[in-house]
Amino acid sequence: MARKSLIQRETKRQRLEQKYHLIRRSSKKEIKKVPSLSDKWEIHGKLQSSPRNSAPTRLHRRCFSTGRPRANYRDFGLSGHILREMVHACLLPGATRSSW
Numbered sequence: 533m534a535r536k537s538l539i540q541r542e543t544k545r546q547r548l549e550q551k552y553h554l555i556r557r558s559s560k561k562e563i564k565k566v567p568s569l570s571d572k573w574e575i576h577g578k579l580q581s582s583p584r585n586s587a588p589t590r591l592h593r594r595c596f597s598t599g600r601p602r603a604n605y606r607d608f609g610l611s612g613h614i615l616r617e618m619v620h621a622c623l624l625p626g627a628t629r630s631s632w
Contacts, residue, residue: 549585598614
């Protein structure tokens with residue numbers, strides 16, 4: 533189980549990213565449209581003034597049940613060992629375990 537503080541920090545980053553998503557997208561479109569370099573620098577400065585944690589690259593995917601940051605499967609939103617346990621317990625429909 534991941535520490536609660538790390539999980540809370542990640543949820544805070546997700547909320548910030550959602551809050552500033554439209555602002556960041558519109559300013560990036562403006563940068564592409566504006567021909568002069570000085571105007572681009574002004575728009576870029578406005579983009580840089582937004583909080584650092586509002587950037588989508590700072591988000592990290594975590595396991596839905598344990599909060600583990602590594603070995604996550606996008607299809608299920610679970611980490612590897614939790615996914616394996618749920619498949620063995622027949623809790624995931626459509627997922628089969630391998631038989632040798």
